[in-house]
Amino acid sequence: MLTKRIIPCLDIINRRVTKGVKFANNIDLGDPVEMAVRYSDEGCDELVVYDITASAEQRPIDIGMVREVARAIRIPFAVGGGIATLDDMSRVLLAGAEKISVNSLAVRTPSIIADGARAFGNQCMVLGMDPVATADRARCPSGYEVTTRGFRERTGMDAVAWARRAEALGAGEIVVNSVDADGTRAGFELTITRLIAEAVNVPVVASGGAGCAAHLRDAFTVAGADAAIVAGILHTGHTTLGQLKHALHADGVPVRMHW
Template identity: 70%
Template sequence: MLTKRIIPCLDIRNRKVTKGVRFQNNVELGDPVEMAARYCAEGCDELVFYDITASAERRPIDLEMVREVARAIHIPFAVGGGIGSIEDMARVLLAGAEKISVNSLAVARPEIISEGARAFGAQCIVLGMDPVRVANTPRFSSGYEVTTRGFRERTGRDALAWAREAADRGVGEIVVNSVDADGTRAGYDVELTRMIAESVPVPVVASGGAGHPRHLVEVFVRGLADAAIVAGMIHTRAYDIPGIKEYLAAAGVPVRRKW
C-alpha cells in the first residue's frame, strides 16, 4: 500500500533554518544540512527547502547548499524560492534536488509549469499555492483566493480553478498551504485540502497548521491528502517523526515504518 508521506519544511534564511510565521520574527534553528540529515535518520519521507530570502533579495538560490544536502541524504527533496526560469530549475535539479517548487513564478507565468514539465518531467514540478479564505462570490466560487509573496499579494485567482489549471498544465504535485491555518498549530484546513484533492488527478500535499499528530490523521483521512508538511511542531521538538508515525499507524493511516 502506498504510504502517506511526512515532509518537514525547512525555511532557509541566510543559510540557516529559521522559524516563525513566515517572513516575521525569524529565529535561527540550525544548519540546513545537519537538520536534513537528522530528520532523514528519524524517518521523514521527503524534505522541502524554501530559500525564503532568495527572491526578496533577487539573488539565485543557494546551489552549494542544495549540493551539500544531496550528498548528505538519499531521499527526495524539493527546493523552492528564488527560481525565476527554466535555467534556474535545471541548475537546482543538477545540484541533486528531486523537485522544484514554484509559487509566485507560476502565478505570474503559468506556462512555466508546462515548460518545466516538458523539460524535466511532471514529477519534478511542484506547485506551491497559498490560498486565503474569502467570501463565496462568482469570482471565487471555491471560497478561497490565491495569494503570493508570503501572503502579501492577492492574485484575483480562485484557488480551485488555479489548482485545476496547474494540473492541466502538467504539474506533478500541488502543495496547498492555507494562509489562515499557517503558523497557528491548530490543524490543517481540512476542507480546503479535501476540495483540491478531490478535484485534481495529481497528489496533494497539505501544509500549514500542524501542531499535533491528530492534525495529520485528520488531513489524511478526511482531507484526502497524499502527504503532509510539518514544521514548527517538530522544529521545536514538541514532537518527533517516529512519534508522529506511531500515532498515525495506531490510527490506521499507512506510514513507512522501516528506514
C-alpha cells in the same frame, strides 16, 4: 499500500533554518544540512527546502546548499524560492534535488509549469499555492483565493480553478499551504485541502497548521491529502517524526515504519 508521506519543511535565510509565523519574528533553528540528515535518520519521507528570501532579494537560489543537502541524504527533496528560469531549475536538479517548487512565479508566468514539465517531467514540477478564505464568491466560487509573495498580495484567482489549471499545465504535485492555518498549530485547513484533492488527479500535500498527529491523520483521512508538511512542531522539539508516525500507524494510517 502506498504510504502517506510526512515532509519536514526547512525555511532558509542565509543558510540557516528559520521559523517565523507568517514570515515575521524569524528565529534561527540550525544548519540545514545537519537538520536534513537528522530528519532523514528519524524517518521523514521527503524534505522541502525553501530559500525564503531569494525571491525578495532577487538573487538565485543557494546552489551550494542544495548540493550539500543532496550529498548528505538519500531521500527525495524539493527545492523552492529564487527559481525564475528553466536554467535555475536545471541547476537545482543537477545539484541533486528531486523536485522544483514554484509558487508566485507560476502565478505571474503560468507557462513556467508547462516549460518545466516538458523539460524535466511532471514529477519534477510542484505547484505551491497559498490560499486564503474569501467571501467574494463571484470571483472565487470555491471560497478560497490564491495569494502570492508570502501572503502579501491577493490575486483574485480561485484556488481550485488554479489547481486544475496547474495540473493541466503539467504540475505533478500540488502543495496547499493555508494562509489562515499557517503557524497556528491548530490543524490543517481541511476544507480547501479536500476541495483541491478532489479536483485534481495528482498528489496533494497539506501544509500549514500542523500541531499534532491527529491533525496529520485528518489531513490524510478527512481531506484526502497524500502527504503533509510539518515544520514548527518538529523544529522546536514539540514532537518527533517517530512519535507522529507511531501515532498515525496506531490510528490505521499507512506510514513508512522501517527505514
